[in-house]
Amino acid sequence: MPSIQLVMDANERVIGLGDDTAEAARQAVRAEAEADRAEAQADLAATHANTAGNYAETARSLVGGAVYEDTTAGLAATVDGEFFVVANDTEHALYRNDSSSAVFVRDLAPDNYVTPEMFGEVGAGADDNALFTAAVASGKPVRAMGSTYQLNPMEFTSAVDIEFGSQTEIQNLQASGPKKATITVKGGVTGPLVTVSSFDLINAGGTVTALTIGQLSRIINVADASSFAAGDVVRISENDPATTSTRKGTAGAETQDRNYREFATIDSIAGNKITLREFVRWPYTAAKSLKVQKVNFVENPRIVGGKWTGGIGGGGALAFEFCRHGKLCDDIHVEGNSEADRFGGASVTVRDCWEVERGSIYAKWCLFTALTERNQASIFGRIRGKRTQNGGSIQSGDILSNFAEIVQDAPGDDNGDGIGVSNGFRGNTVGSFIMSGANCYGMWLRQGCDDNTFVSFTSINGITLGIQVYGNRNTFSNVHIRGHASGGLLLAGDDNQAHVDIEVQGQAVGLGPSSRGNRVTGRAISTGVGVTSFDLTVSTGVTDSYVDIQSGPRGISYAAGVLPHASNTFFLRGPNPHVVNTLRTDRGYQWSGYVTVTGGAKILEVPERKPDGTWGTNGLYEIQPTAGDAANVYRIRLQLSSTLADVRSEYEVISRQGAFTIRTIHEGAGTYAAFAPKLRAATGTSGPTLEIYRTETGAAPTIVYVEKY
Known part of the structure; x- marks a missing residue:
């Protein structure tokens, strides 16, 4: 068979076959595709000119859906000024052909998240706040993996989900004004403060205006329940002013908020009687301006990663207020700009939150390592602090929460405690605390901070006390303090x-x-x-x-x-x-002491109280006879502090009806009988009592043993 050679012209038409109908149709389709491509590139260029444009919704469709494996392939397929998309692991990135050079425009995130770069150029304005505001407003998780973002303090009143790269720097630009965190997520209270008048008891029945520990209640009676509904979350709180009082037994004064408070959920309402889903936890007193108020929590906020920096004008990296559920933050690294320009607040503040978790934090050159206030039933993960200015972990008014691990390296450059515990911190567990080089107390636990457990406490080298405790019923399982x-x-x-x-x-x-x-x-x-x-x-x-x-x-x-x-x-x-x-039983005790009998006689004093219930000097007072028929029985031994033979005596004493009956078991006799201490009835400060006497009137050191049955 003879061969046939087909020759194409510049328009890809076969020479010699003419302009048949099929060829004409193919060329028409090609021309239409080129026109669409040009229009798409023009639209994309126009969108790029608007820095607020959302490229995630339009970029792939505008470039015809093509995705190239690298910029070389993208440049080969486009002409100067056109855009193309390059695959980058699981992400895509938009580039522009600029005179055969690939110019990165921005990331094209998949549909399940956005980036700040999708909403404008980082660093183009005075700060990058608008980019983050738009990204959060999209309602999608935000991934911020750039090298640096500059922010003035931002506040969000709804949930955020932001993840920063581990090496991404977030700079707090605040220089003056009230110090604020770089990012604050904040709910709040709403509606009136309604008076609580009483509680209905479950286990004992009846209604009381003051609860005690052990009384269970889920029903509160209020002045007006019309502002509440079933399902509302509320805060119950005493509202007495903070009190300034002398620290127990010292001249120092403290101002402390000792009010009880807690969050709870309304189950049902009948008239002005509110039934809660949770039991009331604390011994409230209605007389202490007891109120209940609705709370609007931000649910499940999340901020992860980043290296957060700032100076004295800024109030730290993150703050969470009135948030509930979820892990608020994790892997947060915070540093002041320098030793001379430290962050003016705590690295992370968590305040008035319920059932949340705070993850790991590292803080250097901050005012405090971390601050928690009035949180309930929450978990606080490990924190590491170094060279903080006014203290380490500041824990104020938290209840029923767990603090996992705290490591402090030289906290309080100016002053401040390794752990400062105050304002009704109650019912919490602190797992592990390690500190060295404190410029103040290792821990100061103030009045009203009760019923906490500190599992492990280690403090090496500090200028003041390792721990001082003014609260009650706290347990320190393992305390290790040196230097x-x-x-x-x-x-x-x-x-x-x-x-x-x-x-x-x-x-x-x-x-x-x-x-x-x-x-x-x-x-x-x-x-x-x-x-x-x-x-x-x-x-x-x-x-x-x-x-x-x-x-x-x-x-x-x-x-x-x-x-x-x-x-x-x-x-x-x-x-x-x-x-x-002094070994005491239900009716008595065992006690021994060392007394000196001078001038021949001395009133016997034992560890019993005065008639008015107070203790005598050194906790000792003269024995007093019981007034009724029920007898007190004593066994009393006296021994001269000497090697002389038989200088001891022993008696059984019965006290009843206002008098003593003394039965002699043994009295010292023989050569040194005059030196032996003996016992007899006498008259003391409060009436009939007992005294030790000797025939020899010189000063005689005497060992006394008293057993009261």
């Missing part, structure tokens, strides 16, 4: 307990003035030599406390007017041992 100049642990509240390993220059352990019921075990040694350096310091008015420690050579120090025998038990086991041990 603090002013001391280790001070318990100045009531019913706190701590297990310790302390070695410091000042007082290792101190029981504060008028404190009671505190318990300390473990090891506590003072390495100092000054007049305030002791292993254990017991202040005036301490009662009902227990200390059992491995101690050092400094031993124990009692303040003037102290009551060492007022139901206290102290065991110091070391080079300078000391024991105060």
Whole structure:
């Protein structure tokens, strides 16, 4: 068969076949496609000129749907001034052919998120706020992976979901005015503050105006329930003014908000009776201006990543107020601009939130490492702070929450505590705290901060005390303190307990003035030599406390007017041992002491209270006979502190109907009978009592053992 050669002209038509109908149709389609392409490129160019345009909705369709594997392929397929799309892993990017060079225009995010760059050019204006405002307004998650964004403080009142690159810098540009975080997410309270008059009890029945711990209630009676509806979230709160009062037993004063408060959900309403879905948690008193108010929470906000910077004019990186549910933030790195230009606020502030989680934070050159206020039932993840100005982790008024890990390296360059706990911080657990080089207290737990558990506390080298506690019923499971100049642990509240390993220059352990019921075990040694350096310091008015420690050579120090025998038990086991041990039962006690009988007689004093219920000097007072028929029975042993033979006596004493009956079990006799201490009835300050006497009238140190049945 002969071969046939087809020759094409410049318009891709076969020479010699003519302009048949099919060829004409093909050329018409080609011309129409070229016209559409030109129109699409023109539309895209016009959209690009508008920096507020949303390219995600139009870019792919405008360039005809073609996606190229790299810029070389895109340039080959376009002419000068045209746009093309290049694949980049799971993302796409828009480029423009600029004289055969590929110029990046912006990312084209997939449909499930947007980027700030889709809404304008980063750095084109005074700040990048408009880009982030538009991105958040899209309602989609925002991915901000650029190298730097500059923001003036922004506030959002609805949920945001923003993720920054781990190396992306977010600069807070604020230089003056009230200090604000770079980004604040904020709900709030709404409607009137309505008075709560009483509570209906569940377990006991009836209605009360003041709850006590153990009374359960889900029903609150209010003055007017018309502003509420079922499903509303509310805050119940006492509203007494913050009180300024002297710290217990000291001259220092504190101003503290001690009001109880909590969030709850309305289940139903009948008249002015509101039934809640949760039990009321605290012992409220209606007389303390008790109110209930509706709360509008921002639900499930989320901000992740980024390196946040700013100076003294700015109020930190992030703030969350009245938010609920979800993980607020994580992997947040915050630094002031420099040591001389530090951030003027906490790195991250979480305030008035319910059932939220805060993830990990690193903070350097900030006012505080982190700040939490009045949060409920929330989880706060690990934070690391370095060279903060006025303190580390500041925890104020949080309730029923968990604080996981806190590491502080040299907090409080100017001043400030490693952990500052205040304003009714109650019912929380702090998992682990490690600190070194504090310029103030390792922890200061103030009045009204009660019922918390601190699992592990380590503080190395600080200029003041490791921990001082003015709250009540707090537990410190493992306390490790080294090198603090002013001391280790001070318990100045009531019913706190701590297990310790302390070695410091000042007082290792101190029981504060008028404190009671505190318990300390473990090891506590003072390495100092000054007049305030002791292993254990017991202040005036301490009662009902227990200390059992491995101690050092400094031993124990009692303040003037102290009551060492007022139901206290102290065991110091070391080079300078000391024991105060009054073992009490339901009706009595066991006690021993050391007295000096001078001039032949001395009223016997034991660890019993005066008729008015107060304690006597050193917690001791003369025995008083019981007035009724029910008898008190004592076994009393007296021993002269001497090696002389038979200088001891023993008695059984029965007290009833206002008198004593003394039965002699043994009295010292023989050669040194005159030296033996004996017991007899006498008249004391409050009436009939007992006294120790000797025939020999010289001063006689005597050991006394009393057992009251």
